[in-house]
Amino acid sequence: MNAYMPLCVPTLKGNEWKYVKECIDTEWVSSAGKYVDLFEQNISEYTGSKYAVACVNGTSAIQVSLRLAGVLPGDEVIVPTLTFIAPINAIAYNNASPVFMDADNFYNLDAGKTISFINNETVFKDGFTYNKSTNVKVAALLPVHVWGNACWLDELTELCRERNIAIVEDASESLGTFYKEGKYKGKHTGTIGKLGCISFNGNKIITTGGGGMILTDDEKLAEKAKYLTTQAKDDPIRYVHDEIGYNFRLTNIQAALGVAQLEQLPAILKRKKELFDYYRSAIEDIDGLSLSKVPNYADNNHWLNLLQIDSKAIGEDRETLMQRLEKNGIQTRPVWKLNHEQKPYKNFQNYKIEKANILVENSLCLPSSSNLTNENLEKIVSQLNG
Numbered sequence: 462m463n464a465y466m467p468l469c470v471p472t473l474k475g476n477e478w479k480y481v482k483e484c485i486d487t488e489w490v491s492s493a494g495k496y497v498d499l500f501e502q503n504i505s506e507y508t509g510s511k512y513a514v515a516c517v518n519g520t521s522a523i524q525v526s527l528r529l530a531g532v533l534p535g536d537e538v539i540v541p542t543l544t545f546i547a548p549i550n551a552i553a554y555n556n557a558s559p560v561f562m563d564a565d566n567f568y569n570l571d572a573g574k575t576i577s578f579i580n581n582e583t584v585f586k587d588g589f590t591y592n593k594s595t596n597v598k599v600a601a602l603l604p605v606h607v608w609g610n611a612c613w614l615d616e617l618t619e620l621c622r623e624r625n626i627a628i629v630e631d632a633s634e635s636l637g638t639f640y641k642e643g644k645y646k647g648k649h650t651g652t653i654g655k656l657g658c659i660s661f662n663g664n665k666i667i668t669t670g671g672g673g674m675i676l677t678d679d680e681k682l683a684e685k686a687k688y689l690t691t692q693a694k695d696d697p698i699r700y701v702h703d704e705i706g707y708n709f710r711l712t713n714i715q716a717a718l719g720v721a722q723l724e725q726l727p728a729i730l731k732r733k734k735e736l737f738d739y740y741r742s743a744i745e746d747i748d749g750l751s752l753s754k755v756p757n758y759a760d761n762n763h764w765l766n767l768l769q770i771d772s773k774a775i776g777e778d779r780e781t782l783m784q785r786l787e788k789n790g791i792q793t794r795p796v797w798k799l800n801h802e803q804k805p806y807k808n809f810q811n812y813k814i815e816k817a818n819i820l821v822e823n824s825l826c827l828p829s830s831s832n833l834t835n836e837n838l839e840k841i842v843s844q845l846n847g
């Protein structure tokens with residue numbers, strides 16, 4: 462069997478067809494119907510977030526959340542450079558500016574450096590925090606729980622509270638990741654800040670084809686999120702709109718997929734953990750390669766596994782390894798190009814970026830779909846062996 466092994470594809474083997482068929486049979490396919498409410502309710506229960514508001518995708522969920530968190534045009538938002546570009550674009554959609562931070566060992570925002578940036582490079586004046594170098598208000602911090610790794614937030618939340626910096630978490634990749642140590646023990650990623658966002662894009666741990674969710678414990682913010690994402694209707698019958706809203710609704714069909722997928726999440730998480738354990742023990746024995754470590758302070762969803770490469774030791778650089786694996790039916794991908802080096806963002810401030818450069822150079826994302834068989838895994842590892 463020589464099937465191609467993509468990086469991360471969904472498994473749709475539960476009630477997906479049944480629930481979607483029901484939408485079609487009942488002709489409730491658009492933004493009304495029982496599944497949107499049910500999906501919101503189920504995500505709220507699963508994550509422990511008091512409210513969950515469905516959105517057309519994760520990017521728009523972040524865009525709206527930043528607005529709800531009080532980010533105004535011209536403000537600055539602290540964000541990691543090592544992440545998919547969507548959260549940076551969401552800052553730009555709000556006409557705000559990113560301030561780029563370095564990564565820690567788990568590819569996440571470096572909490573220590575972020576604290577030193579806030580303490581040394583900003584001042585607190587009249588209830589707000591201002592960047593000393595630009596004199597601009599730092600309105601929000603946008604940590605991203607990349608690869609499903611929980612970003613360490615214990616000290617940052619306190620400092621941001623003192624400095625009136627709102628926290629909006631990008632938990633797009635971390636559905637299923639809960640803290641198991643520290644101040645937030647037992648809490649789901651995305652439920653620490655004022656708002657948190659999840660993505661249900663096709664490559665995520667569960668999918669709605671495309672979709673997102675805004676999490677918050679604040680009833681007023683949840684109401685406003687619903688209002689803004691559904692065209693800001695003040696009087697839906699007479700078409701009165703007092704604010705500029707968005708058409709960011711999730712459809713009943715997508716939500717039906719989501720409800721079925723969420724039922725599968727425990728089984729998907731179990732398989733993801735098996736993949737991680739398999740890779741870890743098999744790769745341990747290969748000189749020059751290692752599996753990237755995950756934080757021991759969280760129960761990780763193991764959404765995507767990352768290989769760390771010592772090119773000198775294996776005699777092959779990342780690019781050559783990627784191409785060789787591709788020829789053998791194994792899709793791998795480098796880590797994202799750092800955002801402070803992307804063309805639209807290279808003129809924005811970045812703060813002491815070091816570790817992120819190293820991680821980008823030596824990492825390769827491994828196939829991590831929950832439908833990978835043990836034979837698939839054996840083949841991947843045998844190819845890694847050279």
Ligand SMILES: Cc1ncc(COP(=O)(O)O)c(C=O)c1O
Nearest residue numbers: 518519520545547633660661662
């Ligand atoms: C870290 C991160 N943030 C945001 C997004 C955006 O989500 P979406 O594709 O649902 O807009 C993604 C994934 O696509 C992501 O990986």
